[in-house]
Amino acid sequence: MSHIYQPVMIKKLLLSEGKAHKSEIAQEILSFDSSQVEYYEKVTNNMVGRVLRSHDIVEKEKNHYTLKNYKNLSPKEIEEIIQLCETKIQEYLKKRGMAIWEHRRRNRKPISGSVRYQVLKRAYGRCELCGVSKEEKALEVDHIVPKNLGGEDSINNYQALCFTCNANKRDTDNTDFRELEGYYNTKDTTCIFCNGNFQKIFENNLAFSFLDRYPVTNFHTLIIPKRHCSTFFDLTQAELNAIYGLAQKVKEQIIAKDSSVGGFNIGFNAEEAAGQTVNHCHMHVIPRRKGDVENPIGGIRNVIAGKGQY
Structure with missing residues (x-):
């Protein structure tokens, strides 16, 4: 069994003479979910308890609440x-x-098990904010851009957060999303990538890939965000997810087409000093083949002559 759900359900059915309503089984599973208790502990402290204390109805000492004047009640x-x-x-x-x-x-539709698996696999079973392991704290699939602020149901807009980080996200994120709808549609009329007519290889909601017009090697591919932004450091997490997803597809397609490919150089040029010539963030996926240069040791370190070998 991959989770406690199955034995909990079997136990409930046995204790209910072999039959139980789905809501009864759900309640039984819920009784084992400490993350839900943690959520309502925060509600108790930050909302309910605070209100009742302000009205002098209860008092709090460490983690215990006491109803004032209880002993005087008949x-x-x-x-x-x-x-x-x-x-x-x-x-x-x-x-x-x-x-x-x-x-x-709010605005939620169930996230399928397969999508949840992909998100947690991509995060290597850890909260993508604080890094806690799924073994220590239950992880949830969160919308990076909240649903009620225009965020979409997309693998690119999902992240793995532990319950605590997910609950605290609203309080710590002060981003103004009022212009969100147009944010990812930002274009620069002078940008050749924003206005170019490219034969797209792969595409998702936030990025697309196409062959480089001046390839370093055969199948040299570029992946760019649809939104105009200058460098890697301007990308949002959702765009990073989108670009990463396309990079995996590009890699698989290239290897399927050319069995001589034995590796890749992958990277971004950020700013003119680093060699960036198009002021629109783009990722290079450069296939490498054995013998394509005399000595490949050092890889991208060779962008500065003599620094590749060490």
Whole structure:
């Protein structure tokens, strides 16, 4: 078994005389998910507990909350307050329904298991923000650009975040997304890459690839973001994901076409001092073959003469 889900479900069915509703099984699985407890602990401290403390209803000592004046309440008063709370809960549910949980499900459609697997595989099973392992903390598939701010359901817009980083993301990201819709459509009318007519090899929502017009070797390919930006350092994480995904496809296609390819030089020229001639970020994928130069040792170190061998 690859997860605790299966034994938890079997156990629940056995304890329920062989039959249980899917919601009952889900509740059982949820009871083992500490990341959900961690989420509501944060809600308790940062929202609920703070409000009740400000109204002098509860007090907090370290990780424990105490209802003030509880010892002065009679059993009848306790029962009356419980009933009042239940009434308020039902009134609120009747008024708002599932909308009260929109912060946990806004604009979301289920992410398939295969896509989730790809995202976690790409992240090597670690949170892409803090680096914690999936063995230490549950990882979630997060939209880099939030759905409610125009982010799309795309492998390029997904990242693996642990629960804590995902929950804190809203508080730490102060990017102004009001112009987001047009951001990735930014073009430069003077840029030959923005205005060129290229025969695209591969394409996704944020990038595309094409053969270099002045190839260093056969099948020398360029991968560029659709948005006009100057250098590698201007790329967003979503664009990096998009370019990385295309690089894998380009590599596989080249190897399938030419079995003599034994390696690749991959890289960016950033700024004029580093040899950049087109002011639109582009990644070179240069196939290498045994014997194409007398001594390939050092690879890209040879951009400065005499520094390749060490």
